[in-house]
């Protein structure tokens with residue numbers, strides 16, 4: 438049982454490390470003595486390990502424990518550390534592109550709140566506002582800072598625990614941007630390669646609406662990207678969104694599901710729901726794309742906090758904020774399992 442304990446410094450079991458050098462059990466005195474090899478004698482990791490072992494043995498009825506420590510061969514420690522640095526630096530995030538057929542359906546609002554909710558669930562999340570003409574993420578999240586550049590690397594802005602990058606950070610005074618086709622792809626490459634994202638579990642990409650160049654670039658540059666499609670319940674919006682879905686299918690991107698936004702208006706007075714934009718668009722789209730509806734979001738703006746203004750971010754306690762939390766859980770589950 439002790440051999441299954443993980444060394445807190447090297448993150449490997451004592452069995453794998455062959456750490457247990459001597460183990461004696463004196464039944465009469467109910468005393469165990471152990472000699473253990475560790476990476477660094479006298480380190481906090483050694484003390485943590487010691488407490489873990491003594492705790493476990495005492496819980497199992499042992500009266501007293503004597504522990505001695507030896508040094509693990511330094512070459513072994515170095516090899517394990519090098520191996521771990523290698524795998525860490527190779528760890529890529531799961532890319533999740535948020536797409537829509539047409540503009541104005543709430544794709545950016547969904548991207549922002551999905552990212553914030555995933556961060557609230559303890560995930561390391563990045564958000565790339567790839568909607569380069571219609572960037573709105575900085576305003577929606579109430580970001581006033583600009584990213585710093587350290588050693589020629591762009592450091593994303595941290596907002597609500599999400600690492601954010603947007604074209605909006607690099608233009609003056611909301612000036613319009615005129616890009617030509619090849620430059621769009623370059624911009625995306627720069628954002629993916631020149632930004633110091635750090636270690637991320639998920640990188641959410643807020644795509645421009647439709648099936649244009651950038652959406653296509655994402656499909657070709659990030660072949661492993663998964664996709665979430667946003668629509669309103671209106672049949673036309675769902676019909677157009679099907680095109681974005683079809684593009685994902687053609688390029689073999691996994692569709693995680695459909696999010697139906699502006700699904701209904703719920704009266705605060707009577708609790709009655711009115712389906713102002715029609716009904717069933719999300720369900721129909723999900724059926725066409727052979728996926729499921731991840732959630733339905735009603736009409737409603739977040740309560741604005743004047744001291745920490747982020748006009749499109751719902752709090753976790755908000756009714757819509759809690760729907761976003763449910764959606765985020767489903768997205769995580771699906772993204773990790775497909």
Ligand SMILES: Nc1ncnc2c1ncn2[C@@H]1O[C@H](COP(=O)(O)OP(=O)(O)OP(=O)(O)O)[C@@H](O)[C@H]1O
Nearest residue numbers: 540541542543544545546571646699735736737738
């Ligand atoms: N559920 C909702 N209830 C009320 N307003 C909403 C809702 N979702 C989004 N909105 C509002 O609708 C407008 C459009 O939303 P958003 O910018 O997220 O859409 P979009 O699909 O990203 O648009 P575009 O692609 O044109 O940038 C915004 O003003 C946003 O605040």
